[in-house]
Amino acid sequence: MFVGPFVIGLVVFVYVPIVWSIYLSFFNAYNTVTPTEFVGAGNYLDMLRDPAFRSSLLTFVAFAVFIVPTTFVISLGAALLVARTRVMQSFFRSVFFLPTACSYVVAALIWKMSIFSGIRSGLANAVLGWFGIDSVPWLSLADPPWYWLVIVTARLWLQVGFYMILFLAGIQRISPTLYEAAAIDGAEGWKVFRHITFPQLRATSTAVLLLLLVNAFQAFDEFYNILSTFGTYPPYARPPLVYLYYTALGSGQDFGHGSAGAVILTLIIAIVAVVQGRVLRLGDRGE
Amino acid sequence: MAIVRSRKQSRLVGWARYSALVVAALLFLVPFYLLVRSAFMREQDLGSPDFHWLPPVWETSNLTGLFDNPAIPMARSLLNSGLIAVTQTVGVLVISGLAGYGLARIPYRWSNTVFYSIVATLLIPAAVTFVPSFVLVSTLGWISTLRGLIIPGLFQALATFLFRQFFLGFPKEIEEAAFIDGLGYWGTFWRIVVPNSLGFVAAIGTITFIGTWNAFLWPLVIGRDQESWTVQIALSTFLTAQSVQVSQLFMAALVAIFPLLLMFLFLQRWIVEGVERTGIAGD
Missing domain, CATH: 1.10.3720.10 (MetI-like)
Known part of the structure; x- marks a missing residue:
């Protein structure tokens, strides 16, 4: 009566699909979910050999290299600034947090059609124009890859407030006596941050890094909405889920390869989570 | 003397911190501002090559037209x-x-x-x-x-x-x-x-x-x-x-x-x- 409904739902809607998918991944399953032609590890080998699949993993790495450190630093910085401000503290907190209400679709729209629209009245080009710099076609060219700036800043704006809240909660948990002791020792500014605040935020920092990484791995919404035009997505800048979406649910409905891809991605993310959990725990033991 | 200087310094740090917050807050509000501004602009003003801080004409028919658009x-x-x-x-x-x-x-x-x-x-x-x-x-x-x-x-x-x-x-x-x-x-x-x-x-x-x-x-x-x-x-x-x-x-x-x-x-x-x-x- 208590746990039953949840367990049944979890089995039917999470475990059954995963098991079914593992089964499908060993079959030739174009347009069918009850395949008959067994292909063994063929789908997996195809996926690993497919340059498009490998490049989707590279796209994720490139994206993570941009987004993880910038979000981490900016949200920590915002939390530190907000935590030290007495005047209008809740106003500033709300301003940074407000974009969390926005969906990726809405942010993509503002970024694509207003800030980074290729025309001269787009905000980014208007600002460049005030300094006498020519307009930049932010999204229509593959090279130079200006689209990265568009995609990274959109996610940054959406996510900073969320992680700032986590850091703020962490900062509030730090005992004031630590700061008093530091003040008596004459430490201030950067030294206090370096020796007290940052070490005390270790658990929060690790959780934030893991969340940032896992969320970057699942990036789909802003790539899809910013980069696809007239219903077609360019052949470059396809992160794993975008690649999977077009493989499994595009015109081909290739569930065999799609399932193999899903299994590979799930394994990667589970391994990352477990490894990171281990590293965290090992680190704690070291203290 | 040292105390006076550090008080002056901390006031300076306070102002720097506050200005950084205000600038960052404004940057974070820009997308919302653009969203609202553009929602009330006329199509020809949005497409014009000049950047408009405010809609030259406030167009409310975007809202009514939205629910009639098939x-x-x-x-x-x-x-x-x-x-x-x-x-x-x-x-x-x-x-x-x-x-x-x-x-x-x-x-x-x-x-x-x-x-x-x-x-x-x-x-x-x-x-x-x-x-x-x-x-x-x-x-x-x-x-x-x-x-x-x-x-x-x-x-x-x-x-x-x-x-x-x-x-x-x-x-x-x-x-x-x-x-x-x-x-x-x-x-x-x-x-x-x-x-x-x-x-x-x-x-x-x-x-x-x-x-x-x-x-x-x-x-x-x-x-x-x-x-x-x-x-x-x-x-x-x-x-x-x-x-x-x-x-x-x-x-x-x-x-x-x-x-x-x-x-x-x-x-x-x-x-x-x-x-x-x-x-x-x-x-």
Whole structure:
């Protein structure tokens, strides 16, 4: 009566699909979910050999290299600034947090059609124009890859407030006596941050890094909405889920390869989570 | 002397900090400003090569025209989003609340197995398994139905995990008193535990509502027919089709985030708590 409904739902809607998918991944399953032609590890080998699949993993790495450190630093910085401000503290907190209400679709729209629209009245080009710099076609060219700036800043704006809240909660948990002791020792500014605040935020920092990484791995919404035009997505800048979406649910409905891809991605993310959990725990033991 | 200098210095640092905050806050508000400005601009002003700080003419017909535009089923998609977000939020709260309480308080034989299977599920983000879920939902014949959009999202391992942790910390004495009065687990849960946990319920509820309202990948995969579009899918279709009516597109986006902006205005406290609870679940 208590746990039953949840367990049944979890089995039917999470475990059954995963098991079914593992089964499908060993079959030739174009347009069918009850395949008959067994292909063994063929789908997996195809996926690993497919340059498009490998490049989707590279796209994720490139994206993570941009987004993880910038979000981490900016949200920590915002939390530190907000935590030290007495005047209008809740106003500033709300301003940074407000974009969390926005969906990726809405942010993509503002970024694509207003800030980074290729025309001269787009905000980014208007600002460049005030300094006498020519307009930049932010999204229509593959090279130079200006689209990265568009995609990274959109996610940054959406996510900073969320992680700032986590850091703020962490900062509030730090005992004031630590700061008093530091003040008596004459430490201030950067030294206090370096020796007290940052070490005390270790658990929060690790959780934030893991969340940032896992969320970057699942990036789909802003790539899809910013980069696809007239219903077609360019052949470059396809992160794993975008690649999977077009493989499994595009015109081909290739569930065999799609399932193999899903299994590979799930394994990667589970391994990352477990490894990171281990590293965290090992680190704690070291203290 | 040294004290005076350091006081001056700290005042300087204070001003620098404050200016940095103001500049950053303005930058964060720019996209909202552009959204509102563009939603009330005329099409020809949006397309003109000059940047306008304010609409030269405030165009309100973007709003009325939006609901008459057959290319974007705005009313229907808002209704769908509302229905999905409300039922999903209530469903998750009831299902995960019950399960979390059961796991925290009732000694089942399989409690540990269930708990570890939940933790294992937490490692796998739902988005990565959208292909398997799509396969199941299409086999059930639930493509382009509200059932298909709502039911698979009702069983949230994270929410159940959080409810379990929360109920483990619930004061046992209160429950024991209720038990002595003969309420049993069911009665104790609904009459004693839930009324005393409304803050936590609000935190999980608001976060679930926001996540569902803003969800994109699953509604994109399942909502194939126009009748089953959520407002995010309607917007996205309008956006990626590069439709000519850009100002109307901005108005549509403004309408789409309006309910959540209201929530932020009135329920921010619970949303913040929800973020804190869900974000650091790994601790």
